[in-house]
Amino acid sequence: MKAIKRITAVILALLLIFPFQSLTVSYVHADEGKVSISTATLNVRTGPGLSYPVLTQVHRNQKFSIVETKKEWYKISTGSGEGWVANWLVTRESRESADESGQQGTVSTNGLRVRKGPSTSEAVVTVLNKGDKVAISESSGSWLSIQSGNVSGWVHTDYVSRIGETGTTVSSPKKQEAKQGVITAGTLNVRKSPSLSSPIAGAVHRGNTVSITGSVTGWYEIQFGNAKGWISDNYVELSSTSAAAPSPSSNFTGKITVNSLNVRSEASLNGNVIGKVTKGETYPILSEQNNWFQIKLSNGKTGWVAGWFVQKTIAGEQKSPTSSSQSGEKVTILHNGTNIRSSADVQSGVVKRANSGETYSVTDKIGDWYEIQLGDGSTAYVAGWIVSVRTSNGSESSPSKKKSGGISDKVIVIDPGHGGHDSGTIGTRGTLEKLITMKTGQLLADKLKSAGAKVVLTRKNDEYVSLPSRVSLSHYYDSDAFISIHFDSIYDSSVAGHTTFYNKSYQEDLAYDVHESLASRLPSRDRGVRVGDYHVIRENKQAAILLELGFLSNPAEEANMTSHYYQDLAATAIYHGLNDYFSN
Known part of the structure; x- marks a missing residue:
């Protein structure tokens, strides 16, 4: 008992001698790299979500250190303290230096020829295959100087995936573009970053003309109103003419995606509610500000709605889908696992997967898609290019083309x-x-x-x-x-x-x-x-x-x-x- 009292007395004495704050643990954030602001003005919020209050505002091309990452948000350190920004409105900078020296890479194709110099006219010194590891020492234009075992030479940069210090592949940098494209899909989602997991900012439709401002593998960056968006390059036909950015005003409409959405007097949740709009309604977008859209209501009033509840799309250029009854026709599935979708769009939900040989009655046709009747009586959609179509007499239908008159006008x-x-x-x-x-x-x-x-x-x-x-x-x-x-x-x-x-x-x-x-x-x-x-x-x-x-x-x-x-x-x-x- 005396020993316990003695220990207690020693602890109390130490606490009196040393200040309390000297025993406080100091937490240090791990360095997670930097971000560069991609928009003219960006709100920094107190939490990782659009509902949190605004701490401060930052501006295009300003750079800040990342102190934490949570889903689609980065916590950054600013002069006003630490706050959160949406990752689709900033560009994360790689911690790799611009110098290629010491960087590793993986060959991404079979039969890659390694040459003595950075040109296809140079002699081949060896051939590498997909998965081979190389050390990158320098770059010259679109060529990389590499070392593989005891052999060194040059390869084209398109065939080497670079690897960062952590062992993850460094994504290819954005290439600047100045092109026009025409959308070839029925409806194509526009995303906030080049990833299928990125939030959807709106949509474009078949026949829409878009201005392409950049590209990465598999994606085009387009001008989408006052902002930029990303679309899959699978559904774009490029034009040889240079792109001219569309006017942000009157070129876009917004489709409401929630059942009841407040229309406010200003582009903020602090604005007064001046009306409501409903899911499915479409309004002209007059202007944009901080992911809010100014719209014109049927009574002539204008107000602001939160952009994250609106699907933005180019106005006036969408070709109306052709709908025609296909009475007596049937489609036969050609491949196992064919997606049957909820609407005539490759982005829509899959309601079931059909197997090769299954046959369905056609109830309608919308563009390149067939509306079919399922076993439970409901209808769904299948792409016309992955099925065989048979008429009521059982013959396989081919494109209804005139095979006469020669080449002219074909x-x-x-x-x-x-x-x-x-x-x-x-x-x-x-x-x-x-x-x-x-x-x-x-x-x-x-x-x-x-x-x-x-x-x-x-x-x-x-x-x-x-x-x-x-x-x-x-x-x-x-x-x-x-x-x-x-x-x-x-x-x-x-x-x-x-x-x-x-x-x-x-x-x-x-x-x-x-x-x-x-x-x-x-x-x-x-x-x-x-x-x-x-x-x-x-x-x-x-x-x-x-x-x-x-x-x-x-x-x-x-x-x-x-x-x-x-x-x-x-x-x-x-x-x-x-x-x-x-x-x-």
């Missing part, structure tokens, strides 16, 4: 395979497939235009276009024929010849007509017409074929196919095959 989509970072196969002498498909496609386009055809090229230069986007162009233009041009490769360098592929029964006639013309004109071996499981013909509801015009892995054929003579001969043969097809 809509023909030419698809030069690969492009951009996707070089396609590489020949024994270093020939890139993407370049000769483009040259051959352009020669074919010139011949078809001279004959009066309406020609659409899926790409007009060395740029990457996704496979779904190529198919979307075929559907958007309701093409009479879709021709995908490719050159083949195989490990056996003795294999040679040309092959024509189709996937659906309504594509067969086109395949045989074009192939017969190729076989009668090309000097290479005829490898025949075959059924192929290629995306651009499998998912295409138009008459579509894919051509392999020879083997770049065969040195003799590579020498032929890189010549203008052979490319023009192939284009001429395809032209005559199309003329035969449209003259039957």
